[in-house]
Amino acid sequence: MRIGVIGAGAIGGTIAALLDRAGHDVAITARGEQLETIRASGLRVSGGWGEHTARPRASAVLDVPPELAFVCTKAQDAAGAITANAEWLAGIPVVIVQNGLDGVRIAEELLPGSPIVGAIAVYAASYLRAGLIDVTAAGPTIIGTNDPTRRDIAAHVSSTLGAAMPTQLVSDFRGAQWSKLIVNQVNAMPAITGLSAQVTLVHPVLGRIVTGSMREAVRIGFATGVRFASLQGLSQPLLRAFAMAPISIGRVLPRVMASRMGDTPNPGSTLQSIRRGQPTEIDYLNGAVVRAARASGLTAPINETLTELVHRVEKSGDFLEVEEVAAVFRRIN
Structure with a gap:
């Protein structure tokens, strides 16, 4: 063919x-x-x-x-x-x-x-x-x-x-897209900090922010009628429990995702784009969550802030320190 x-x-x-x-x-x-x-x-x-x-x-x-x-x-x-x-x-x-x-x-x-x-x-x-x-x-x-x-x-x-x-x-391709969108939540923080996905997912401050962004995305998916597909260890029942549990329990899922990545530092595709001096896909990852929320009259402040910070790094070329990131998210909580 x-x-x-x-x-x-x-x-x-x-x-x-x-x-x-x-x-x-x-x-x-x-x-x-x-x-x-x-x-x-x-x-x-x-x-x-x-x-x-x-x-x-x-x-x-x-x-x-x-x-x-x-x-x-x-x-x-x-x-x-x-x-x-x-x-x-x-x-x-x-x-x-x-x-x-x-x-x-x-x-x-x-x-x-x-x-x-x-x-x-x-x-x-x-x-x-x-x-x-x-x-x-x-x-x-x-x-x-x-x-x-x-x-x-x-x-x-x-x-x-x-x-x-x-x-x-x-x-149900839409359900599969949303499940991959949750997996892709690991991409923004490495692009903002220059650290690997494994490090950001288990970090006591950065990991909590990523957990929050994932839970926010899952809740918006459920609110807009998404039925999440079983994909890369995620499933509809698991994500429902993840979104509803206290965040201290929810932190387990990002840690498990980090452990499955192995020991070789994983920069994620968004950080790889920044290192090559190319535009990133962030508007189609975390930004997609923001647009889905707005279309239903909802808000996604964590995903919106992560999108803005990735664009900031794209423009400046300078990664943010952990305390800078933490300070930004303290202002939106």
């Missing part, structure tokens, strides 16, 4: 390389040094699913018509990437592999004639350098849609990708 993969970062690069290994005719879009390296020496993936060097057709935008396309850019780049490739995406199934809650909706607005399916990467991969991606934690790609008319297309996508890497087909 001719498959287009838009975005050759850690997630898109992994998907492209493994689809190539499975025998598909893959075309990938990339920029700068990544594009030059793929053209010259291919795209190598290593780690959790073994090693493979793919040699996909690589260009700044798609230049051949695919039969199926995956959009794997950062959330803030998706609209531009879809618009730039719209000529080849019209009328074919398009899979949006992104964090946050807005990716499918944005794609539907930009590609009204294309059946859009959502996807969530549960595996972890690192962009080590141009042309080299390491899968650090194997896990499935969740595939789904909340449109009953697209269930067969979602199943076809899951089957196609599933021949190359693990997939899981879900009937």
Whole structure:
């Protein structure tokens, strides 16, 4: 099958390389040094699913018509990437592999004639350098849609990708998005402080703030009718108990999440973006919680403040000390 993969970062690069290994005719879009390296020496993936060097057709935008396309850019780049490739995406199934809650909706607005399916990467991969991606934690790609008319297309996508890497087909994609949004709550504090996710989750001050932001997000999800999917150790009953218990008990969940990350410091994707001098996805992570709250007449002050602090670090390049962070949150409590 001719498959287009838009975005050759850690997630898109992994998907492209493994689809190539499975025998598909893959075309990938990339920029700068990544594009030059793929053209010259291919795209190598290593780690959790073994090693493979793919040699996909690589260009700044798609230049051949695919039969199926995956959009794997950062959330803030998706609209531009879809618009730039719209000529080849019209009328074919398009899979949006992104964090946050807005990716499918944005794609539907930009590609009204294309059946859009959502996807969530549960595996972890690192962009080590141009042309080299390491899968650090194997896990499935969740595939789904909340449109009953697209269930067969979602199943076809899951089957196609599933021949190359693990997939899981879900009937309630919104619930899966919200569960991943709770997992992604670990990203903001490392980006603000420069500390690893493990350190921030167990820290007596920072961990309590992250616990508060997670509980706030869970409560907003429940208030807006979300049924959380079972994902990465989270489930509807667990999150309900987490949101309702005293915060001293709630602190257990972030500590467990930290322990599951192992001993290698995990910076989180948001801190990685800051270190590379790139815009972060924070408006589609904690910011998505804020927008969901406002749409229902609610507030999310912890998530709103975390979003603001990440933007502050993006602009200044200076991480905040623990006491600075604590002082900010004392003012909103």
